[in-house]
Amino acid sequence: MTTNCLERILGIVSSVFDAYSVALILRDTQDEYVITNHFSLGDHIAADSSIRPGTGLVGWILRNQKPLLINNFDREVSCLGYYHP
Numbered sequence: 001m002t003t004n005c006l007e008r009i010l011g012i013v014s015s016v017f018d019a020y021s022v023a024l025i026l027r028d029t030q031d032e033y034v035i036t037n038h039f040s041l042g043d044h045i046a047a048d049s050s051i052r053p054g055t056g057l058v059g060w061i062l063r064n065q066k067p068l069l070i071n072n073f074d075r076e077v078s079c080l081g082y083y084h085p
Contacts, residue, residue: 003037010039021045025058033062 006024014022021040028034033051053063061067 006037007039010037014039014041023058025051025062033058 010022010024013019021038021042023035023038023045025033026036028050031052033053035045035047035049035051038045038047051059051062053059
């Protein structure tokens with residue numbers, strides 16, 4: 001699939017779930033995951049970042065292999081793991 005096609009699909013996913021951003025994260029090595037493509041309404045996603053299991057909220061989801069439901073997200077205390085600081 002081309003990058004443009006993936007961006008369109010992620011844009012649709014973002015629209016359906018009313019999300020600010022969507023990232024497609026795939027395993028690169030045994031202990032690292034990378035953002036292969038993303039769609040965001042902003043410019044702050046670190047598209048070249050790698051995510052290790054246990055690092056940030058996305059890393060927690062990767063390590064535990066289950067979804068994490070958060071009602072109130074405090075940006076001062078937590079991070080997603082793929083945004084520029």
